[in-house]
Amino acid sequence: MPERQHKIFNIRTFNQISPRGLKCFPANHYQVSDTSANPDAILVRSHNMLKMHIPDSVLAIGRAGAGTNNIPVTNMSSRGIPVFNTPGANANAVKELVLAGMLLAARNLVPALHFSEHLQGDDATLHKAAEAEKKQFSGIELPGRTLGIIGLGEIGRLVADVALKLGMKVIGYDPKITIDSAWSLSSAVKKAQDIEEIIRRSDFITLHVPLLDTTRHLINEENVSSMRPDTILLNFSRGGVIDENAVLAGLQNHKIKYYVCDFPSQKLLHHKAVITLPHLGASTLEAEENCAVMVANQLVDYLQNGNITNT
Numbered sequence: 668m669p670e671r672q673h674k675i676f677n678i679r680t681f682n683q684i685s686p687r688g689l690k691c692f693p694a695n696h697y698q699v700s701d702t703s704a705n706p707d708a709i710l711v712r713s714h715n716m717l718k719m720h721i722p723d724s725v726l727a728i729g730r731a732g733a734g735t736n737n738i739p740v741t742n743m744s745s746r747g748i749p750v751f752n753t754p755g756a757n758a759n760a761v762k763e764l765v766l767a768g769m770l771l772a773a774r775n776l777v778p779a780l781h782f783s784e785h786l787q788g789d790d791a792t793l794h795k796a797a798e799a800e801k802k803q804f805s806g807i808e809l810p811g812r813t814l815g816i817i818g819l820g821e822i823g824r825l826v827a828d829v830a831l832k833l834g835m836k837v838i839g840y841d842p843k844i845t846i847d848s849a850w851s852l853s854s855a856v857k858k859a860q861d862i863e864e865i866i867r868r869s870d871f872i873t874l875h876v877p878l879l880d881t882t883r884h885l886i887n888e889e890n891v892s893s894m895r896p897d898t899i900l901l902n903f904s905r906g907g908v909i910d911e912n913a914v915l916a917g918l919q920n921h922k923i924k925y926y927v928c929d930f931p932s933q934k935l936l937h938h939k940a941v942i943t944l945p946h947l948g949a950s951t952l953e954a955e956e957n958c959a960v961m962v963a964n965q966l967v968d969y970l971q972n973g974n975i976t977n978t
């Protein structure tokens with residue numbers, strides 16, 4: 668019997684991917700919401716679907732990425748619609764950007780680049796100006812510094828691994844790993860008792876938890892005040908995991924030297940010690956392909972065989 672051709676609507680995600688006979692129709696928000704369009708499934712990356720009308724024809728949703736906070740998961744579950752995501756498929760890309768963020772901050776590279784951009788004159792003048800001003804951009808090195816990782820899923824673990832290889836001390840905490848026997852990380856990663864211990868002991872803190880009710884404002888006024896002076900805070904998870912006012916206060920009183928984040932926010936965007944990226948964590952050729960193939964295979968398996976994997 669020939670396999671049924673499914674109609675998968677693909678919201679600005681990966682038009683080039685059609686593995687295992689999966690035919691994807693590039694679509695926008697309005698086309699998907701159109702009840703007469705009858706999609707069987709919707710593929711999405713970070714497009715916000717929370718207020719979108721999901722037609723009754725939809726049998727499954729695929730999210731090409733780890734976070735599902737842009738999808739009305741509870742509502743979909745109550746309608747019996749599985750949401751497939753791709754934890755791990757983009758973890759290496761995020762890890763590499765976290766490392767880049769740590770180095771940008773540790774070596775004051777953003778102000779240094781701005782300084783270079785504004786230099787003018789002949790070579791001798793440029794050289795003189797660079798030599799005269801370079802002291803203000805002097806940074807710190809990573810070996811021997813303590814990195815605190817909050818959230819030890821796929822990304823947190825990869826970050827731990829690279830930090831250890833670079834000679835950093837690594838302490839980790841994961842709100843979900845509560846039993847000691849489940850702590851299967853390298854013995855070189857020390858387990859912190861709680862978030863407060865990470866906050867008190869770390870020179871760099873990196874966040875790798877999903878945005879849930881329990882993780883909203885995990886970094887808040889109270890714990891920012893117990894940070895070490897000049898802590899470098901990295902957030903490649905979701906903006907809501909930090910309380911922006913608390914981070915602003917931390918920047919003002921030098922508890923935080925830099926806040927490096929992957930999400931623009933009006934409040935923090937133009938602060939000189941905030942390094943903002945436009946949600947680039949998973950934006951590599953490899954990660955996009957890994958996520959697309961993984962989620963498309965999950966959808967095919969579900970639509971054609973009824974198998975549910977990785978929801």
Ligand code: MLT
Pocket residue numbers: 712713731732733734735757946948949950
């Ligand atoms: C994710 O949830 O995997 C990341 O936010 C990356 C992305 O989807 O662009």
